Amino acid sequence: MGQTARTTKLLLDLSSRGQGGANTHKRRYLEETVKILDAARVFYLAFFFAHSEKLLERVEVESSQTGEVKETLISADKVLTWAEYQTVETDAHPDPNPEWNFSQAFPDFPNRYRRSVIKDCIGKARGYLTQLHTWQKSGKNKGKPGMPTATNHPTLYAGTYTLELDELDLRKSFVRLKVYTGERWEWIHYPTRYNRYFEQRRAEEGWEEESPKLILGKHQAALHCLQTKTITAKKIVESKCDPDLVTVAVDLNVKQLAVITVRQHGKIRETRFVSDQGLDAHRYRHLKRVAKKQWQSGKPVKGERSNQQLWRHIRRQNTDTAHKTARAIVEVCEQHPGCVLLFERLRVIKPRGESKSRRLNRKRANQLKGKINQFAKEKAYAQGIVSVEVNAHGTSQYCARCGAKGLRFSLQAGQHVQGLGGKLFFCPMCHYECHADFNASCNVHHSFFREFHWQPRSKRSG
């Protein structure tokens, strides 16, 4: 049993009213709201640091199952109640601690927002105190933990927002938010860029909705809707004993981003190549430009970023490709319920003597591999598919059919030309010829089952 989480963005439409968006002052309200919540967090962080003994108080708790009495750290909920008692004016309790009167400092502050702020601060302050304690015990000079900052994205608990998305006309869907106008708290309607993709994700079975967050960026504002799902997946050791087990192996490369092979009963049943559609060459062209511009402008100025747009473009392209490739991998897995997904452990690239643009490109290509690996694992896990990292030793050098050491070659005008850059693989023992990445992908299965002599810690006899 495990838990997995995902977020889906719902963009707020802040374009001008003529284009169907919100009025421009509505964006200002969001900024004011973020500002006042941050200010409230400053208040409570200071409050908790002045009362740090309460945060670390040990209390006796009786276990509901065994009846045993144990001493544990006071729960966040109890600290919250205590903090509210100290700082908030109510009819029943009209005079809180005069030095820390939140009700006076922030009149009409909505309860829900106040509680989310307090909980946030309890987490931040406690985390800091624990880190500080460990650091003091270690006796080191370096690594003193920094004070927590008050800024955070507002979490929207029930009572501070409503989603009015069930309108049939999608253009009329909007979200109601409780925001601070600079003078008072008000409910304001914000149009959204609602879409079918969001609808589909929201309605998908098995996913629990959690409190969304308001993310206010420089250019856009969005609700990040969090969902969680409980996963039940078999343990790898159990799966490995299943004679009908299907394994899906992935070999990650630069030009063929992923070569996916599906194996059952010792036979490859399915193969899929995911090409990079020329991304590598495209990225290389951009990086050549970056390298040239950096060379022309000399030493970079500290604190100043250059080529921002170009880097952002490259980053976005990489992430987008990684998501698509991961999706393709999981699509193959979904056709084989109960399968195990196999990856090679990623290798660390070593710097070689080559031009700056080539070096940058190789670095980015390697990051892309890491991203595909990570996204595919996450997406697969959400479907209850477990992934395993296998030892990458020798997967691209040995023959997947007989296990002998092979050679790389390419075909030029119908002639075999040997060389390390070749895309094809040739085995001198059994004369097997195939695409080198396909061969590597097949070897990933062998590595999982430890079937060949060149694989470390082989269980094979003889």
Ligand SMILES: [Zn+2]
């Ligand atoms: Zn062979």
